[in-house]
Amino acid sequence: MSTQQPIKLDFGVVHYDLMLPPIIKRNYGKWKYHEIIKPGILKHVSETGEEFYTVRAGAPKFASVDTVRKLCDLADKYCDGYLRFTSRHNIEFLISKKENIDGLIADLKKMGLPVGGTGNSMASIIQCTAWMHCHTAATDAAGIGKSVYDGLFEYFQRMDLPAKLKIAISGCLNMCGAVHCSDIAILGVHRVPPKVIDEIVSKACEIPSLIAVCPTYAIKPNPKAKSITIDPDKCMYCGICYGMCPGVPLADPKNDGVSIWVGGKVSSTRSGPMFSRLVVPYLPNNPPRWPEVVDVVKKIVNVWVDGAKKDERMGEWIERIGWGRFFKITGIPFTDKHIDDYVFAIPSMSTGAQVRL
Amino acid sequence: MAEKSETPILDELEKGPWPSHVTELKKTGYKGLLALYEQIYQDKMTHWAHGGMVGVPGYDAGVIGRVSDRPDILKDAHTFRIIEPAAWFYKTEYLRKICDTWEKYGSGLMNLHGATGDLQLIGIKTENMVPCFNEFAQIGFDLGGSAGDIRTMSCCVGPARCEFSCIDTLAIYQELTMSYLDEMHRPRFPYKFKIKISGCPNDGVAATARSDLAIIGTWRDSIRIDQEEVRKYASAGLNINDVCAKCPTEALEWNGTELKLNADDCVRCMHCINKMPKALRPGIDKGATILIGGRARGRYGAFLAWVLVPFMKVNPPYTELKDLIKKIVEWWDENGRTKERVGETIYRFGMGRFLRAVGLPAVPQQIIRPRANPFWFYWPGEVK
Numbered sequence: 001m002s003t004q005q006p007i008k009l010d011f012g013v014v015h016y017d018l019m020l021p022p023i024i025k026r027n028y029g030k031w032k033y034h035e036i037i038k039p040g041i042l043k044h045v046s047e048t049g050e051e052f053y054t055v056r057a058g059a060p061k062f063a064s065v066d067t068v069r070k071l072c073d074l075a076d077k078y079c080d081g082y083l084r085f086t087s088r089h090n091i092e093f094l095i096s097k098k099e100n101i102d103g104l105i106a107d108l109k110k111m112g113l114p115v116g117g118t119g120n121s122m123a124s125i126i127q128c129t130a131w132m133h134c135h136t137a138a139t140d141a142a143g144i145g146k147s148v149y150d151g152l153f154e155y156f157q158r159m160d161l162p163a164k165l166k167i168a169i170s171g172c173l174n175m176c177g178a179v180h181c182s183d184i185a186i187l188g189v190h191r192v193p194p195k196v197i198d199e200i201v202s203k204a205c206e207i208p209s210l211i212a213v214c215p216t217y218a219i220k221p222n223p224k225a226k227s228i229t230i231d232p233d234k235c236m237y238c239g240i241c242y243g244m245c246p247g248v249p250l251a252d253p254k255n256d257g258v259s260i261w262v263g264g265k266v267s268s269t270r271s272g273p274m275f276s277r278l279v280v281p282y283l284p285n286n287p288p289r290w291p292e293v294v295d296v297v298k299k300i301v302n303v304w305v306d307g308a309k310k311d312e313r314m315g316e317w318i319e320r321i322g323w324g325r326f327f328k329i330t331g332i333p334f335t336d337k338h339i340d341d342y343v344f345a346i347p348s349m350s351t352g353a354q355v356r357l
Numbered sequence: 358m359a360e361k362s363e364t365p366i367l368d369e370l371e372k373g374p375w376p377s378h379v380t381e382l383k384k385t386g387y388k389g390l391l392a393l394y395e396q397i398y399q400d401k402m403t404h405w406a407h408g409g410m411v412g413v414p415g416y417d418a419g420v421i422g423r424v425s426d427r428p429d430i431l432k433d434a435h436t437f438r439i440i441e442p443a444a445w446f447y448k449t450e451y452l453r454k455i456c457d458t459w460e461k462y463g464s465g466l467m468n469l470h471g472a473t474g475d476l477q478l479i480g481i482k483t484e485n486m487v488p489c490f491n492e493f494a495q496i497g498f499d500l501g502g503s504a505g506d507i508r509t510m511s512c513c514v515g516p517a518r519c520e521f522s523c524i525d526t527l528a529i530y531q532e533l534t535m536s537y538l539d540e541m542h543r544p545r546f547p548y549k550f551k552i553k554i555s556g557c558p559n560d561g562v563a564a565t566a567r568s569d570l571a572i573i574g575t576w577r578d579s580i581r582i583d584q585e586e587v588r589k590y591a592s593a594g595l596n597i598n599d600v601c602a603k604c605p606t607e608a609l610e611w612n613g614t615e616l617k618l619n620a621d622d623c624v625r626c627m628h629c630i631n632k633m634p635k636a637l638r639p640g641i642d643k644g645a646t647i648l649i650g651g652r653a654r655g656r657y658g659a660f661l662a663w664v665l666v667p668f669m670k671v672n673p674p675y676t677e678l679k680d681l682i683k684k685i686v687e688w689w690d691e692n693g694r695t696k697e698r699v700g701e702t703i704y705r706f707g708m709g710r711f712l713r714a715v716g717l718p719a720v721p722q723q724i725i726r727p728r729a730n731p732f733w734f735y736w737p738g739e740v741k
Contacts, residue, residue, distance in 0.1 A: 004487045004488055004491065005414060005415075005487065006413055006414060006415055006416075006487060006490055006491060006494065007491045007494050007495070008494055009415045009416065009542070010499070010538040010539065010542060011494065011497065011499050011538075012440070012499050012534055012535045012538050013440040013441075013442060013443070013498075013499060013530075013531065013534045013535070014442050014451065014496075014497040014498060015442075015531065016442055016443040016444065016446055016517075016527050016531060018442075018448060018451070018497075019442045019443075019446035019447055019448050019451065020446055020517060024517050024518060028516050028517060029516035029522075029525070031516070031518065031519060031520040032520055032635075033520055033634045033635040034519075034520060034634055035634075035635075044518055044519075044520070052518065054518070058375065058376065059376055059469070060375075060376045060377060060378040060380075060381050061378070061468060061469060062378040062381055062382065062466060062467070062468055062469075062479070063381050063466075063467050063469055064381045064382070064384035064385045064465055064466060064467070065385070065456040065457075065459055065460045065465045065467065066384045066385075066465075067381055067384065068452060068455075068456050068467060068469070069453060069456050071452075072449035072452050072453050072456075075449045076449055081448055081449040081450065082446070082447070082448055082449070083447055083449065083452075084444065084445045084446045084447060084514070085445040085447075085469050085470055086445065086514075087445075087474075087511065087513070087561060087562045087563065089469060089470070091469075094518075112374075112376055113376055114374070114375070114376075126472070128472060129468065129477075129479070130403075131394065131397045131398070131403055131405075132378070132382075132390075132394055132479075133390075133405060133423060133434065133436070133479050134403065134405055135403055135405040135406050135407055135408075135423070136403075137403050137405075140397075140398070142370075142378045143370055143398070145378075146370050146373065146375055146377060146378060146379075147370075147373075149373075149374075149375035150372075150373030150374055150375050153373075153374045153375060170653075173654050174653070174654055175653030175654045175659065176472045176653070177472065178472065178563060178566060178567055178653065179653070180566060180653045180654070180659035181563065181565075181566040181659075181661070204407075209695045209696075212694060212695065213695060213696050215656040215657070238654070240656075240696065243696075244695075244696065246406065246407035251402040251403050252402065253400055253401040253402040256401070256402065266560050266563040266565055266566045267558065267559045267560050267627065268558035268559070268560060268565070268573075268624075268625070268626050268627060269558070269559065269626050269627050269628045269631065270603055270605050270626055270628050271605065272605075272626070273560075273565050273566060273661050275659060275661065285401050287366065287398045287401065288366050288367060288369040288370050288398055289369055289370070310599065311599070311603055311628075311632075342657075342658060343657045343658065344657065344658060
């Protein structure tokens with residue numbers, strides 16, 4: 001048992017000056033243009049005339065220190081000791097000598113790390129920790145991620161998709177994995193209300209805030225038990241109550257599963273940012289490889305590849321052809337779950353008689 | 358005779374071409390976590406439970422308590438959240454020291470990186486926290502945010518390696534992080550508050566979707582066009598008319614030799630620049646668009662951030678930006694309910710009241726189109 005105290009507090013973040021390669025410092029803010037030489041390899045050219053290369057590799061988001069040290073070995077050998085990670089869990093090797101590219105790629109291949117994820121390819125999949133390390137998850141993210149990656153592997157290393165393909169996975173409605181704005185999003189869902197454990201609620205939870213936090217007012221006080229009750233007709237299984245109170249768990253192996261959403265994007269390009277929209281309300285949890293999920297994802301990618309014009313992201317393509325046609329050509333059944341009946345429902349209803357039949 | 362695997366279900370996730378997280382988990386030798394993960398796969402439900410309060414003395418954030426409901430397999434495995442260096446640049450000597458410290462005091466399993474940006478280190482025992490923190494402190498790595506506080510920020514690669522970047526994302530990240538360490542380490546707000554900084558409207562760190570306050574680089578003047586380079590793209594086979602057709606405001610015209618831009622119509626969406634980075638560049642009068650209220654899920658569903666300030670100059674010492682953040686956070690702290698992100702508080706009160714509270718004008722860039730209903734209020738004194 002340690003009785004040590006922290007040696008200092010609130011010292012903040014290490015300055016990036018210590019982390020940047022000299023070529024970046026020389027050309028900071030002076031970059032003129034870039035090219036993607038081939039999938040995974042970027043060339044940046046500065047106004048000073050200097051050229052700088054990046055090799056992007058996919059990696060397991062969850063990595064052992066052994067693997068991270070091997071990445072450091074490669075960066076020492078080929079990149080003067082500099083590398084970075086991207087917001088999508090890629091590793092980027094920062095190369096100031098062009099002749100180092102081929103050797104690095106060969107070594108990455110030996111390590112089993114794919115090079116790609118640039119331009120019109122499948123980008124690395126955003127994932128939360130889910131079953132690896134989270135109490136609210138209704139499904140796993142890393143396991144589904146690995147299965148979808150394997151199913152779409154070639155698209156990480158090619159750039160002939162109509163546009164970028166960004167996939168995200170979140171284990172529950174907290175959406176830590178950015179599923180609300182991805183081309184294809186896989187979201188773990190609960191389908192039954194939380195079980196109220198009075199002994200825990202009465203001891204560990206602040207009841208007024210628990211009642212207030214429920215978006216549908218499904219939680220009512222239960223003064224006798226110093227606990228709460230949940231109205232099953234009002235609960236829509238969002239889990240926000242479990243986020244603040246351990247006495248209302250909602251994991252249920254029989255009913256938990258996965259929903260699939262499509263058509264979201266973040267960047268302001270063309271159509272602007274868009275939300276992902278529901279296409280499959282429920283698929284069962286079928287670990288370890290979730291074949292039903294992988295099949296639907298592959299099907300959606302295939303119809304998009306066949307139908308989209310160049311530079312059309314998933315959502316832009318569907319908005320052009322109409323959601324009715326999207327459901328028709330994918331064969332995914334359209335149900336009452338797809339029609340929004342929550343708070344901002346009205347703008348998503350079709351008005352006038354513009355109907356695609 | 359071959360030894361029987363202890364994780365027959367997870368072993369299936371070691372097959373296939375993509376690098377496997379299960380293989381990584383095995384490499385750490387962290388048997389408890391592997392065994393619990395296998396049990397979760399077998400039972401098809403999580404065995405992680407609420408973690409309770411754990412942490413480093415002096416901080417109320419930065420460590421996420423995680424315990425399991427199967428202490429027979431693994432009792433606890435807390436998370437250390439380390440503030441990432443700006444834009445996730447690492448010199449290997451630092452990354453190696455992180456690995457050494459994490460191997461010594463923690464599980465050896467790293468999450469590169471978490472959704473908010475932090476370097477997340479998964480699996481540490483309570484008694485190891487202070488010595489682990491002290492070793493990180495010696496190499497300059499501090500804990501990040503958690504719970505109701507200003508969270509660890511993130512920024513895109515910015516001017517370090519991108520010609521599109523209109524603001525110094527790394528410098529802003531550094532400045533804001535160093536300015537809000539108390540707010541990051543000692544939660545006292547209704548809920549989390551995330552800040553993300555993207556250098557251009559391509560929004561590489563998804564600030565629009567994933568942050569309460571999004572700072573997105575842009576420019577006020579006109580896109581710069583190098584006609585010679587446009588012609589080179591054309592002769593190399595790029596269909597320039599296609600690029601023009603995708604312009605959301607039909608601001609571009611190509612006559613076969615010259616690309617004309619109606620700068621007043623341009624909404625700075627980046628599409629044409631992305632297609633022809635050698636020929637087109639953002640203007641020179643650069644700054645940022647500030648957006649507010651983005652978040653996933655939420656009481657009313659997910660929010661994409663709303664435009665708050667269409668254009669702001671963002672240069673050191675960042676006084677205007679920091680004053681605005683201060684006003685926003687103070688108003689939200691005063692008016693927000695438990696577990697209410699700032700966008701939801703604004704929605705509940707109305708954007709008009711929020712704008713008045715933080716002293717910002719209503720401007721047409723904040724909306725797509727004006728209201729279609731006749732229901733609004735007047736402020737005291739507005740009607741005589």
